[in-house]
Amino acid sequence: MNKLLFAGIGVASVACFIACNQGQSNTNKQANTTPDAVAANVDTTANPKDDFFDYANGGWIKRNPIPSEYSSWGIGNLVQEELYKRLRIINEKAAENPSDPISKKIAAFWKSGMDSVRLNAAGIEPITGTLKEIDAVSNVQQLAQLASQLNVTAGGTCDISIGQDAKNSDAIMVQLGQGGLGLPNRDYYFNTDDRTTKIRQAYPGHVAKMLAFTGMDTATAQKAAASIVQLETLLAKSSRKLEALRDPEANYHKMPVAQLNKIAGNIDWAGFIKQQGISKFADTVIVGQPEFYTALSGAIKSQPLDTWKNYLKWIVIANAASQLSDTIANTQFAFYGKLLRGQDQQKPRWKRVLDAEEGAMGEALGQLFVKEFFNATAKKRYENLVEEIRAALKNRIEHLEWMSDSTKQKALYKLSKISKKVGYPDKWKDFSAMDIKDQSYYQNVVAAKHWWQNYEINKLGKPVDRSEWDMTPQTYNAYYNPSNNEIVLPAGIFTVPGKRDEELDDAVVYGYAGASTIGHEITHGFDDEGRQFDAAGNLKNWWTKEDIKKFNDRADVMVRQFNSYVVVDSLHINGKATLGENIADLGGILLGWEAFKKTEQYQKNEKIAGYTPAERYFMGYALGWLSHTKKESLARQVLTDVHSPAKFRVNGPFSDVDAFYEVYGLQPGNGMYRADSARVRIW
Template sequence: MISPFRRFPSATCVALTLGTSAWLAGCATTAPVDTASALTRSDKPASAPPAPAQRPTYGAFGVDTSGMSPSVTPGNDFFRYANGQWFDRTEIPADQSSIGMFSQLAREADRRTREIIEEAARSDAPAGSELRKLGDLYASFMDEAAIEARGLTPLAPELQRIGAIADRRQLAAALGDTLRADVDALNMGRVTTDRLFGLWVSEDLNEPSRYAAYLFQGGLGLPDRDYYLSEDPKFAEVRQKYEKHVAALLRLAGGAEPEAQARRVVALERSIARVHWSQVDTRDVAKANNPWPRAQFAQRAPGLDWEAWFAAAGLGQQREFIVWQPSALTGIAKLVGGEPLQTWKDYLTFHALARAAPFLSRAFSEESFAFHGQVLSGLERQRPRWERAVSITGEAMGEAIGKRYVAKYFPPEAKAEADTMVRNIIAALDRRIDTLAWMAPETKARAKEKLTTLQVGIGHPDKWRDYTDLEIRAGDAYGNHERASRFETQRHLKKLGGPVDRAEWFMVPQLVNALNSPQQNSIIFPAAILQPPFFDPNADPAVNYAAIGAVIGHEIVHSFDDVGAQFDARGKLANWWTKEDAARFKAAGQALVAQYNAYRPLPDASVNGELTLGENIADLAGLAIAHDAYTMSRGGKETPTIEGFTGDQRFFLGFAQIWRRKYREPSLRRALLTDGHAPSEFRVLTVRNLEPWYQAFGVTPGQTLYLTPEQRVRVW
C-alpha cells in the first residue's frame, strides 16, 4: 500500500496505507487487466489518451506551482523545492494528526459518502433492506441523546460475564470470545490488535489453493511494544498517561479501586510486551511461517486452556493454524496461566470499556479521545460526529456504500484511462527485467511469469458483499458495532475449508488507497484514488504518470519487493531465485536500508530502514517504471516545455507533490515505530537514486542530495 497516514475514527487508529501484504458515476466492471496482451514484444505500448482541453485541477498542467519554493535548489532539498510554500502556509486541522494529499482527498470521499448514507437514512426503504440498515446504522451513532440516556447499559451484560469468571477455563473462554478477524499481515498491513490474539484468514502461505487460519500476538492497549519497554522519557510520559486513562475508564464504570486495577492492567500489558516480536521481525514472512497442529497447542504454549479458547473463538473444527509469532504466543499463554485471575478480569474489563467507549455516553467518548486522539496522535479536538459516523458505517457495511459510490462518482472513462496506464507500466517493468544485467535468465523467466499472471482490479469488485445476515437495530449504536464486528469475523471463519476466492477485494471503492496481495498475485486500485490530484484527465501526461502512475508502479513492484519476491506466480511462499541473484537482490535492499537509516525526521528519531524496506523498494522501482512508461507513451516525440518546465521536470514535480504531508509530532513519532512507510518527505527523496532526476534538474556533486552513480541504489 502507498499512503502512510493514519486517521482517528474512534478509539483506535485505522491505517490507510498503500503497501504490501498494506493507497470513484456509471458502473464499471473490475475485470483483471489483460496482462498477457500488455506484455507482447511490440515496441508500441498503449498510448495515453490525449488530454482534454479543460483546465487541470492544479495550474496549467497539473502541478501547484504556487506551492513550490523556487529559491530552493532542487539538488539540496527537492521536497521543499516542490512543496515549500505549501508547507509554510498549511496548518494541520485541529482534528487531524497530519495533512496532505491523501487526507484531503479522503475528506472529500467522506463528504460524498456522507451524502450517500444520509440519503439512506432519509429513505423509506423496508425494514431489513440493505438501504435501511445503512440508514439505521448511521442514525444510531448520530443520536447522541439516546446514547447519553443509555449510559453504560449497552455494555452491562459483557461486564457481568467478566465479573462472573471463576476459574482458568472460564477465563480462556472469555478470552476466546473476544477474538476477531482484525489483523491482515500482507494485504492491509494490520499486524496489531488489543485483543489477546489476532486472527487472519487468508490463502495458505504453503498452498494458496486453500485458506489458512493465522494467529497473531496481541493484547496491548498502546501501539507497540516499545511504548512499554523504551526508557525514552517521551514514552515513559505516555505510559503514565495511559495508566491514568485506564483508571479513568474503570472509574467511570464504577470500579471499586480503579488506580490499583490500572496498575495491574498496565503491568500485565508490559509483561505481554516483553514477549512480543518487534515490527521488523513480524514482517519476516519466512520466520512467521509456523504451521501448528491444534493438538500441539497445549504442549507448545501451556498455560491457556486451548480447547476452551478455540471453542469460544469459533475455531473448534479447525485442525491446523499458522502461528505468526510462536514465542509470543507461548509467552502470552504462560501469562494467562500464571498471572492472578483478578488481574485478567481487570484487563478484560478495561479493554471491553476501551473498545466500547466511542459508542457510549459523552464521558466515555471524551476520555477515549483524550488519550487516543490527544496523547497518541496530538489532536486538538475530536472529528465532527458525522465523520466518525461515516467511518463506523463504512467499517460495518463498506461495500454497501461502495456500490452506490461507484454508481455516482466513477465514470467508465476513468477506468478505461487507468487500464491504459496499467498496461503501459506493466510493459515497462517487463522491458526493465529484460535489461537487468545482474539477473540470470532463469530468474528473469520466473519474474516475467509472475508479472504476466498479475491480476489487476480497478475501481471496485465484480461481486458485492451480501449483508443479509447482518442485524442492525435502530437506536442501538454499540450493539450494531458489536454485531457488525462479529458478522465480519464469521464471514472470514466461513472461508475455512471452502474454495479460495481469488477475486476478493480487501479495500472498499471509497477508500483513497491501493493494494498488492502477494498470495493472490493481485493489485487493486479503488475508485476513490482515481481522481485529482492523483489522476486528472485534464492534466499533462507527465503529471499523471508521476502521480497515479507511480502509485500503479508502486503496487506492481510490491510483487517483487523483499517480501513479495518470496512468493511465486501462484502466490505460494517459494523460492524462484538463483542463489547468486538472491544475494545481489538482498545487497541492493541493504543499500536502501542504509540510505533510509540515515534520515532523521526528528532530532532523536531516525527512519527504520529495515521496517520500511518493502515500501522503499516499491517507491523507488515503482517511480522508475512509471518514468519508463511515460517515456514510452511519448512514442519518441519530444515533449513541450510548459511554464518553463520540461516534461521530466513536470514528472518529478508531480511525484513530489502527491507526497506533500505535514505531521504532528506524536503522530510522526508513532509512525516511525509502527508504520512500514517512511515519512512522506523521505519517500520523495527516492528520486536521488534515479539518473533522469539528475538530468532534469542539473543536480551536481556538492549538492546535499547528490549521490555518485555507484551510490545510487538500483533494485529493478
C-alpha cells in the same frame, strides 16, 4: 499497511493511497480557472536539488496549516474531505427515504451513530452486561472461554484471523499472531527516548480513568491499571519488533492444534478456537510468533485472576469507547488522539460515524458511490496504464545485469501472472444478514463485527475466492496481495482533488498514479517480502542462492540510506522495517518514468505552466505525498509504520534515480546528491 477496523477474525491489507473526483460534467468553468495541479504547490524559495519535497510541496504546506482535529494534513485529506461530503449525502438520503435493504441498513447505522442524545443518556449501559459477565468469572477456564468470545467484539490477548495459507494459496487457514497490547506496539513499553517515555508514563493513568467508568473507585482503578500495564509489558517482552514481523518465512509455523497445546499448555486451544465460532477445518493452524503464545500461556498461570478480569474490562471499554457517551469517547481521545497523535480535537461526529460505517459495511456504500462518482473512461485509462507499467518492468527485468537467466525467467513469468483489479468489484458482498437496525450504536457495531466473523469463518474448507476485494471502492488506499499475486486499485485512487481526470496531463498522471500507485504496487511483488512468493502466490523460493545474495546486498544499500534519515527528535527511520515500501517507491518511480518517456507529451517536450514534461513528472510523483505531519504523529509513525514519512518517500528514492539527476542537474554538494556508487540499484 492498514488493519481492518474490527477486532476478532480479520484479514490483512496493504496500503498506499487513493483519490476520487471522477465522472462529473458540470465543473468545466471551475476547472478551467483552478490552479495548475502541480505548479500551484511549489515553494520557489526552496532548491529542488537540496530538498525536492519542500520545493514541490512547500508552497501549499505554508498556506495550509494542519486543522485541529487532524495530526497530519495533505492531499489524502483533501480527497477524503470530498469523500466525506459525498458519503454524508448518501447517508442522509438513505435516512430520509430508505427505499431498499442496503439503504435501510445504512440509514439505521447512521441514525444510531449520530444520536448523541441517546448515546450520552446511555453512558456505560451498552457494555454493562459484558462487564457483569467478567465479574462473574471465578476460574481460569471461565476466563479463557469469555476471553475467546470477547476476541470477536473487543479484540484481546491475541490476533486470530482467517486467511490464505502463505505456502498453499489455494487453502484458507486459521492463523494466530501476537497481540494483546494497549500501546501501539512492543517498543512503546521499552524505548527510553523522552517522547516514548512520556507516553508510557501517562498510560497507567489513562487506563485508570477508563476503568473508573466501569464503576471502580479511584484507588481501585489505579491499582488495577498498574497490574494491567505490568501484564501487557510481560506480553510485550515476547512480542516481535516491527522489522521482524516482515519476514514471511520466520513468521510461518504450521502445526496441529495439539502442538499448540504443547507450546502454550495453559489454554485449551480446541475450546478457545471453538468459542470463536470455528467448529471445523481448524485441526491445523498457522502460528506467526510461537514464543508470544508461550508467554501468554505462562502469564495465564502466573498473573492473578483479578488482573486478567480487569484486563478484559479494559479492552472492552477501550474498544467500545467511540460508541459510548461523549465523556467516555473524549477521555479515550485525550490519550490516543492528543498524546499519541498530536490531534487537538476529535473529528466531528458525522465523520467518525462514516469512518465506523466504512469498516462495518463500506462495500455497501461503495455500490451507491460508484454509480455516481466513477466512469468507464477513467477506468479504461488506468487499466491501460497498468499494462504500460507492466511492460516497463518486463523490460527492466530483461536487462538486469546482476540477475541470472533462470531467475529472470521466473520473475518474468510471475510478472505476467499479476492480475489487476481497477475501480470496484465485479461481484459485491451480500450484507443482507448483517443485523443493522434500530438499536444502540454499540449494538450495530457489534452486529457488524459478528457478521464479519461469520463471513471469514465461512471461507474455511471452500475454494479461495480470488475475485474478492479487501478494500472498498471509496477507500483512500491500494494494495498488492502476494497470496493472489494481484494489485488492487480502488475507484478513487487516481484523481487530483478539484480536477477531472481528463484535465490532467500525462506527466502528472504518470508520476502521481503510474509511479506512486501502480508502479509501487507492482514492485511490491518483487520487494524483499514479495519476491519470496511465486507466481501462484505461494511462499516458495524461486531464486538461485547467488541471486538472493545479490538482491540482499543491493537492498542493504537502501537499508543504510534510510537508517541515516532523522525524522523528529533523535528518531531515525527504521531502514529494515520500511525496506519493502522504500523498494516499491523507488521501483514505482523508475517504472513510471520508463513508461512516461514513450508518451507524446514527453517527446514533444513542451512546457506547461512553466515546467517541462520531465519536471512535471517528478512534481506529479511528489504531489502524491503532499502533506505535513505533527511531531507526535511522526514519532508514532517511525515506531509503528512500515512506510517512511512523506518527505522521505520523495527525497529518498529520488536520490537514487539517475533521471532525476539529469533533469535537475544535481552535483556533489547538493543536499540530495548521492555518489553513483551509493545509489540503490535493484529493479
